Amino acid sequence: MFKSLLKRKDKIVSTEAAPDIRSKRPNAGEIRDSGLNETLFLSPLPVYTGQTQSSRRNFSEVNDTFLELGGSNWGTVEQGKILAAGLWFPIFLAFIMPSLVIAYGVIFYPENFSDPWRELFGFIQVSISVSLLSFLPIGAYVYGMISSVYSSAKTYPVRFNRQRREVCYVDSKTRRVLIVPWESVVAWVSNTQGVTSYGATRQYTFGMGLEDEEQDKVQFLLLPQPSDAHALGMWTSIRNYMEDGQLVDAPNPMLKALGLTPSGDRLKPYEGLHTFEIEREDARAMGSLDEGGDELTPEQREHYGYSKKSRWPLRRWYMWRVLSFWKMPYMLAEWAHRKGRPTLPEQVQTWSEALPPEQWAKPSAALVKANQMVKTAMDKKGATFVEACKAAGLHG
Structure with a gap:
């Protein structure tokens, strides 16, 4: 199934049970089948995927030093x-x-x-x-x-430090800090098929395995996703940040179509009272109320290419806000955000400090070579991700 996907800007898929990555070390581009479960490995060696990044809302913080996965309150307003x-x-x-x-x-x-x-x-x-x-x-x-909300307030996000090229995981119960090299992280996307009384179902999961050599075990992170594209997009966002420094700040295409310029509030990685104002601004834009040309007649607006103004999108927006008790959902989201999360251990805070450019870790020669070969195979020869990884000698 995966062989027909991942053809430049295509898709992939996920799993509920963590795969065995200790006794049989996986490779990027490798596919494993187990019953109704299919797993595509994306690393170790986080090579180029050529896929579309996912939304910024998957990440609670992104800056020049680190990216955080988890810890956001997206979905609370809904x-x-x-x-x-x-x-x-x-x-x-x-x-x-x-x-x-x-x-x-x-x-x-x-x-x-x-x-x-x-x-x-x-x-x-x-x-x-x-x-x-x-x-x-x-x-x-x-x-x-x-x-x-209270459970989230006790859960630590996973941090990816692009300057050190390391990944940090903190156990929520023991507060034990696990820091592993970025290039050793095993990432995969899986899909599991099942049958219910309503018909066939498919579940997708994005997973990562962080090997704890000291305790001789693997710390697994399993994140259910709505689709294979979402799962692959999340990994692509992380990989592009760590390798290329992309901050996952690309605005929603819908905002661009509406002519809205992303502001500081629009780029906030959480929902809150500011979300109310953003939605109202979007409703005004839907009716072209702030488009300009107020001094023109309807005929002149049409002649000069202005959209027809309408207050109905804004009126409908106000009606639904009244029915949803005005700012109540946004106040809940603000509370969930302010409830916060546990304070990171001092070791992690020190590890998260910015380094001088001359101290930044560099990608390994193996990764640089594999990246170039995979990118050439996908972009110039039209190979799929699996085919490109095989051509680069990453798997048999």
Whole structure:
């Protein structure tokens, strides 16, 4: 399957169980099949992939010295909106539905509703008691959100130091620091197929293995992904940062299409109250409200190539914000961000300090040679990633 993918800007895939990388050392471009599971190894030797990078939101911090994987609160705003939708159910059941039923009765069967206000208050009392049951699943959802935030506040991100060409992992329970050479990291993308009562399913995972020589074991990092492209894109972002210094700051193509220039807030690696303002700005841009040409007539705007202005995107945006309790989801995201994460050990903070350029570690000769051969095979000869790695002698 992988042989038909990865053909310059193509895809790949992921796994739930970590592969055996101790007894049988993998190589970049190698494919292993095990039952319904297929694994493509991308390293050791982090060679060129030629693929598209993933979104910056996978990373909690990116600077000239290190990149952090994990520790971000992306998705919290969406969770807050789902919570708001859930809260409307008991409100509808307790107040809106009784009001609609009584209003309907008063209009079409007035003889049966001589005292509508008394009927309404009685109906509301009953509906409120019934609606209280809906707070059980809502409470479970809120508990899950809060637990996730507190769990994240205890989990250390993985740091990739491009100046030292090393990777740092901190165990959340023991606070033990593991630092390994970048070129020794084993990375893979896997897909696992399964069958349920609803049909065939496929799960994707991006994984990394950091070998702990002192304890004679491997520290595995398994990150479920929505697709093979997401999994490969995450590795490509990390690899391009470590090898080429790319900061994963490329703006969303949609923003470019809308003519929006990314600002400091748009490049923040987390969600919060600033996300509310960004979404409002996007809604205004959708209606071309800030495009200019205010002094022109509609005919002149069309003649000079301006888009037709419309307030409906912004009106719809305000309507949905009201239904999602205004800034409530964004306040939850801000709280999740401020809750923070554990303070990194002093050893890691020292390790993360910038070095003078003359002290920066250099890629190995083996990697430089392999990179050139893989890049030439993919870009000039049209080879797939697997074929290019084989041509470079990385696997049989």
